[in-house]
Amino acid sequence: MDTVQTLAATRTSRLLPLVGRAALCALLSVAVVAAGMPLAAQAQAAPPASEGYGPQAAPPAGGAYGAQAAAMADGERDAAADTNGVAWLAVGCLVGVLGVVIGYVVEPTPPPTRLLGRSPDYVMSYTQSYKYAGKQAQGKKALVGCLVGTAVAAVAYVVILAAAASTTSTAATY
Amino acid sequence: MVTTSRRAAAAGAALALAFVALRPVPARGEPDGALSAAGTAFGARFRLSMASAGGAPERSEGSLFLLPDGRICVRVERPIRQDLLLSRERIVIHYPERSLILTADVRKGQVPPMLDSVVAGLGEASRLLPANSTLASRAVEAGLLRTRWNLPAVADGGGTVDVTEKGEGVVSFELRGTDGVVKRRYDFGPRQRVGRLRVPTTVRGDYRDPKGAVSRTEEWTLDGLTAEVAPTLARDCSGEGTASRREVLPW
Numbered sequence: 001m002d003t004v005q006t007l008a009a010t011r012t013s014r015l016l017p018l019v020g021r022a023a024l025c026a027l028l029s030v031a032v033v034a035a036g037m038p039l040a041a042q043a044q045a046a047p048p049a050s051e052g053y054g055p056q057a058a059p060p061a062g063g064a065y066g067a068q069a070a071a072m073a074d075g076e077r078d079a080a081a082d083t084n085g086v087a088w089l090a091v092g093c094l095v096g097v098l099g100v101v102i103g104y105v106v107e108p109t110p111p112p113t114r115l116l117g118r119s120p121d122y123v124m125s126y127t128q129s130y131k132y133a134g135k136q137a138q139g140k141k142a143l144v145g146c147l148v149g150t151a152v153a154a155v156a157y158v159v160i161l162a163a164a165a166s167t168t169s170t171a172a173t174y
Numbered sequence: 175m176v177t178t179s180r181r182a183a184a185a186g187a188a189l190a191l192a193f194v195a196l197r198p199v200p201a202r203g204e205p206d207g208a209l210s211a212a213g214t215a216f217g218a219r220f221r222l223s224m225a226s227a228g229g230a231p232e233r234s235e236g237s238l239f240l241l242p243d244g245r246i247c248v249r250v251e252r253p254i255r256q257d258l259l260l261s262r263e264r265i266v267i268h269y270p271e272r273s274l275i276l277t278a279d280v281r282k283g284q285v286p287p288m289l290d291s292v293v294a295g296l297g298e299a300s301r302l303l304p305a306n307s308t309l310a311s312r313a314v315e316a317g318l319l320r321t322r323w324n325l326p327a328v329a330d331g332g333g334t335v336d337v338t339e340k341g342e343g344v345v346s347f348e349l350r351g352t353d354g355v356v357k358r359r360y361d362f363g364p365r366q367r368v369g370r371l372r373v374p375t376t377v378r379g380d381y382r383d384p385k386g387a388v389s390r391t392e393e394w395t396l397d398g399l400t401a402e403v404a405p406t407l408a409r410d411c412s413g414e415g416t417a418s419r420r421e422v423l424p425w
Contacts, residue, residue, distance in 0.1 A: 074226065077226065077227065077389070078226070081382075081383040081384070081389035081390070082381075082389075083384075084331050084351075085384050086331050086351065087330060087331035090331070107284070107425075109280075109284050109285050109287065109425060111290070112258065112260055112287040112288065113222070113224065113289055114390075116222060116224075116234050116250055116256070116258065117222075117232070117234030117250045117252070117253050118254075119254060120267075120274055120276060120421075123267060123276060123423065124276070124421075124423065124424070127425065128424055131424060
């Protein structure tokens with residue numbers, strides 16, 4: 001009986017760090033989402049501010065602002081289409097919090113063909129928007145992967161713990 | 175103490191693994207000389223039509239050059255004057271009429287800026303595949319060689335590439351993910367011999383979103399092909415010595 005109890009205790013002690021890591025993953029993931037990514041947010045916010053389109057600024061020239069908005073929309077759409085969701089889910093699931101951080105750090109590069117025949121303003125806005133949206137998409141996919149991995153680890157932990165408890169009580173009965 | 179160092183080592187290993195997994199895999203024959211051998215330079219007039227997600231097509235035209243050292247120079251004449259010089263290390267966008275250069279260095283691990291669909295039509299198909307790709311099947315049918323390659327998982331999650339070739343070169347190149355959904359497809363039209371290359375005179379590229387729907391298309395038409403490339407073209411294309419303003423492009 002002592003042997004069975006020792007075995008159960010050993011299993012529990014081995015699983016505790018795993019649970020701790022999973023909980024840390026979930027907490028940090030939530031923190032990342034809540035806090036956002038300041039640098040990327042600045043990158044997104046910077047172009048309109050530099051054009052003086054803030055609330056205190058003079059009304060924007062419609063054409064320039066429209067072209068810039070179109071460039072940013074194009075960049076976001078292309079980045080979303082180009083991001084490999086399956087790969088980033090796998091990274092988040094296997095690497096955990098580090099995978100989420102990597103997703104928000106690794107910078108995708110836009111296809112040069114999209115820059116052909118475009119004005120400098122369009123090129124700058126498109127590139128910034130593509131990179132920002134790409135990192136967001138990567139990070140979010142990795143975050144989902146991380147949470148799925150955490151959930152799977154938690155379920156596995158509960159199942160193993162229940163099995164160990166059942167083994168212990170059965171041994172105690174005998 | 176030991177536990178802490180083991181944890182740190184494990185975290186480091188996980189980080190390294192993740193970077194390796196996400197690092198763009200260079201094509202098999204892509205080291206600096208893949209397209210840079212003597213006789214592989216060419217120039218052509220191009221017309222490009224691009225469309226995104228069912229939107230109206232946008233057109234541009236000008237000249238396209240593959241330089242002897244493997245760099246690509248694109249001189250756009252319409253809708254605006256613009257020169258692009260693309261290499262494995264740098265992208266330079268030159269606006270001659272504004273005397274402006276936008277430039278960015280390609281960092282280690284980033285995908286080199288390249289005109290994928292055009293380059294895919296120039297080399298041997300197997301040389302475009304990532305390292306460690308394996309041949310899955312090969313069959314000759316109605317004069318066409320159909321080949322399927324399995325890609326390693328480190329290459330953007332893995333998947334397969336279906337290549338159809340005939341005597342003069344590749345006819346189509348289709349990349350699928352592990353779920354079987356097409357991610358991108360290139361179709362190449364009739365070819366014209368220029369130096370040691372057989373350059374496709376039309377190229378169509380379909381880029382798909384994760385669900386397989388076409389997110390954007392490119393249609394290139396190349397004509398006026400020539401093997402003559404001016405030795406000063408790279409300098410002219412990058413605006414070296416002429417542009418007065420230089421800005422860093424976030425890349």
